[in-house]
Amino acid sequence: MPRSRTLLVLLVLLALTLTLLDTRGPETGPLSALRRGADTVLGPPQRLVSTAVRGAGDGLARLGGEPAQTAARRDELERLRAEVVELRSGTALGEQLRSLLGLRDSSALTLVTARVIGRAAFQPFASTIVLDAGERDGVAVGMAMVTGAGLAGKVVRVSRTTATVVVLDDPGFSVGVQLSGEDDGGVGFATGGGDTLSVRMLYGTPADGAAAVTVGSDTFAAGIPVGRVTSVVQAGAGQPGTATLSPFVDLGRLDLVGVVLDGPRTSPRPATTPAPVAPGAPLPVGQPPS
């Protein structure tokens, strides 16, 4: 089939060209407009389906949770259940929201809450998740995504109403971390590695069980809890080693999350300027005459 072969060759070349173009500059240009367009179109139905699925899930849980008991026992059970609900102030969602607010209050972060409406996983390698908050909510690229337990990911793309986030344990995720220790646990560079993070230490010796928090950078607020050290590999005397972190956040159950709005530092560093040299004055020592 010469026609189908032409088609195959044409589309293979087109796909390769797109990949190469996107490797050179992923942030701007027509390709990022294409991504943005797809996000804008897919966002509302993703939100709709997620809401519907949540509703159906709640309904099923209610159906399955009703035991076949005598009337008296069922009444008692219902009364106790209502009490429990009252005591825990609502649902698991309320619990998530409360811990999120706790993190905000303890770390003085400004958060916008969001819910996970999609997960872009097509191959067994990596996945990003989609949040129902975007540009109009103040979310921007590079911001940290958190739950009540700590850091959960980083925003890599935004449309008007959605944000795409790379999750903490993804190999494409990396963050600078500060480790707790007796004097100074040290500073390292953590990269996702499927379920855990591996930390390449810049200096310092981490201890087993030490807690890691974000060190703070131009995209991340400092002091967000990341994880706990589960194993340490020393690299010999005087050399910084490596460590493995287990994330604080249960990454398999992300639903209600927060995006840290005051993460990125937007103001530039102050510039230093030399004192003006008067015309005719001698040049400073050490400069060659022009």
Next chain:
Amino acid sequence: MTRVTPARVGLLAVLVVLAVLAQTTLVARLPLPGAPPDLVLVLAIAVGLTAGRSAGTVVGFGAGLLADSQTDHQLGRLALAYLVAGHLAGRLGERSTGGRARTLAVALLGSATALAVYLAEGLALTDPRTAGPALGLGLLVAVAYDVLLAPVVLPAVSAIVRGSGSTR
């Protein structure tokens, strides 16, 4: 070969968008061990199998590109992987007739081929995501899920493609 009618193209485009939506909101969020099944890839394979290699190639490309747009890797990577799988499924479908065994075999070959293409791209682009230590098992699980998904997706795709004026 199959005839291209506007109604058919439109229907396949709708199917692609629905598959990407279902994948991102439902399938990929199922708490399954290992790796998620890939509904979009299975769609490309099923279209190739029922409507021929040209349709499989085009649907694979389009579906892959839309899937690419949702990830944060380079555009065109899944497009290439899926179009090769769709084309391969079309070729195999044209050469053989038969029932469930053929569906499973084509799904197995198509899924494995798509993964191989994606892995090769990852190597060429030095993507850290395709170099993980625990990848081996994940690959096997992913292919197994795709093979299981194929007999579910194929009848639906077959009914839609045949019902919309296909000549095959």
